Amino acid sequence: MNLLAVEGVTLTFHAVAALMDVSFTVPEGRIVSLIGPNGAGKTSMLNCVSGRYRPDKGSITLDGRELLGVPAHKRTSLGLSRTFQNIALFKGLSVLDNLMLGRHSRMEYGLLASLFYLGKARRQEDAHRRRVEDVIDFLNLSPYRHQAAGRLPYGVQKRVELGRALAAEPRLILLDEPMAGMNLEETEDMARYILDINEEWGATVLLVEHDMGVVMDVSHKVVVLDFGRVLAEGTPAEVSADPAVVAAYLGSEDAVFLGR
Known part of the structure; x- marks a missing residue:
């Protein structure tokens, strides 16, 4: 059963496309990671789900309920919460x-x-x-x-x-680069917390993270964005073996984690 379903989401800023016809699902009880090079649209996608941005078109449903049109502050009561790329305490x-x-x-x-x-x-x-x-x-x-x-x-x-x-007490928790700026020990601790949130606290997780080692270790499913479009989707093993994904990361340190 899919807890979150994103269908055909397009988001533009002054005619510049941040997301183009993006579709993917987040199964209930799973950890799904959104990855991609800088500027691929990962945080923009989280902002659409949380209500900070309103897409130009498309559909975003949480447990079958359409979120578009629901104010951001009311989405929390529906079981949605998030962290931010830049700390917002x-x-x-x-x-x-x-x-x-x-x-x-x-x-x-x-x-x-x-x-x-x-x-x-x-x-x-x-x-x-x-x-x-x-x-x-x-x-x-x-x-x-x-x-x-x-x-x-x-x-x-x-x-x-x-x-x-x-x-x-979220059903779906959105994590925007929770390991950014952390040292190795802090990163390992955060990865364990994410696994425990999913396994022990029963929360479904949508994770945006640049550390490919963490992504491949904790994720049940990976969605790859590139220039605002879905490039690939599947298990960590399937995504890491996809030639299009390797090409998108070629020349970056992340390509090492993808087997190249």
């Missing part, structure tokens, strides 16, 4: 508060209840806090829980952003 807030903000779409009490912090508001706040504590433990963020997010090391900030997305 509230840097003056603590790690705990950043993660609690990830629960915002799950909060159902009104203004009056929140002002007096009674009844439903108190019960829900306790439940949200328990969920966030689970995320903190999972990502080994306990030593940082009360520290301002903006003062933390870069790799820890990346984990906090992942935690905020995970706190929303």
Whole structure:
């Protein structure tokens, strides 16, 4: 069963095509990676799914529901969350508060209840806090829980952003270059977290990542974009053996991971 289906998506900026007739699916319970050279349209595709960009044409459905026309802030309540290529934390807030903000779409009490912090508001706040504590433990963020997010090391900030997305209890989590700027140890840790998010937390993952070693290790399926079009789609083994994919990466360090 496909959780996400992208069909014929085209996106242009002032007559320059970022995406051209892009179609692919993300099966439920799987890790699917979007790869391609710089400027291939990977982040633009994530922005279309999350609602930051509206395509010129095409269809994007989540569990059969059309997302186009649904405001970005309402897509979270449908089971969609994401991280960003450039860290987008509230840097003056603590790690705990950043993660609690990830629960915002799950909060159902009104203004009056929140002002007096009674009844439903108190019960829900306790439940949200328990969920966030689970995320903190999972990502080994306990030593940082009360520290301002903006003062933390870069790799820890990346984990906090992942935690905020995970706190929303997503069915589909969009990860935009979660390993960018990390050292080898941090990269290996993040890869393990992604696998555990999929296997233990039950979230489907759509991953954009340049580290081909990670992509080939963690992905069930790989979709290759090149100049805004789908170049290839299949298992990591199938994609790495595709001559068109090798040609697209030829001359880059990524070609080494593709067997050339």
